[in-house]
């Protein structure tokens with residue numbers, strides 16, 4: 414499937430890293446790298462998204478709620494974005510917060526898994542070995558998701574970036590160094606061995622935010638598909654109609 418000629422949502426990748434590009438502490442233990450100012454930015458992004466996606470590795474290690482903290486951004490509570498977990502083998506822990514029923518949730522899985530989930534948690538098969546993200550994104554679009562936020566982790570970011578499946582990427586750089594050998598880097602996935610395999614991005618802006626800074630990137634030389642479909646890719650995102658509620 415060619416990522417440029419299918420209808421998928423506008424995809425906004427967001428993450429926070431240390432200056433040495435690490436997403437977490439040794440072994441993947443959760444590190445809060447965002448400053449208070451950055452957390453407000455992240456929750457504004459979540460609030461303007463129809464869906465928020467993470468990989469199952471992040472669910473296992475961080476147990477995120479993937480909810481919008483409306484208080485943090487000083488807004489009355491709006492509709493909860495759909496939570497999407499990419500979980501090819503069905504290893505989302507039964508007690509994970511994403512399964513708590515507090516927001517619409519969809520587990521994107523593969524033919525490898527026949528696991529069932531609690532009532533109210535949707536299940537979607539896309540792919541036979543790994544979750545086919547291009548297919549998943551098209552299906553999310555079909556279900557009304559027009560703006561999708563991808564929050565990680567390292568393997569999901571590799572697949573989305575290498576697959577050219579995004580329109581914007583914001584990275585908050587915290588002025589700290591993690592170091593070591595086992596702290597995950599921002600992007601894992603396949604090895605890069607030659608200059609031809611480098612993935613180049615266009616730098617759109619750099620802004621100081623609290624103690625750190627936020628850099629915004631876009632894929633190079635690509636028409637802005639999201640904007641062409643009327644999706645809001647402005648930063649900070651402006652208010653937008655919530656009429657198209659996604660269906661899990």
Ligand SMILES: NC(=O)c1ccc[n+]([C@@H]2O[C@H](COP(=O)([O-])OP(=O)(O)OC[C@H]3O[C@@H](n4cnc5c(N)ncnc54)[C@H](OP(=O)(O)O)[C@@H]3O)[C@@H](O)[C@H]2O)c1
Pocket residue numbers: 427428429430435436437438440441442443444446467468469470471472474475499500501502503504543544545546564565566567568569570572597601
């Ligand atoms: N600082 C930040 O902003 C931030 C944000 C999020 C996460 N994190 C960190 O990221 C780390 C987790 O990253 P991770 O790389 O271990 O896990 P991940 O990217 O969250 O999830 C990866 C898993 O998703 C499944 N998967 C299925 N289809 C896939 C596909 N097409 N592409 C990629 N993955 C697919 C695979 O598991 P199966 O084979 O079992 O399906 C894979 O192991 C944690 O340390 C967390 O703290 C940091």
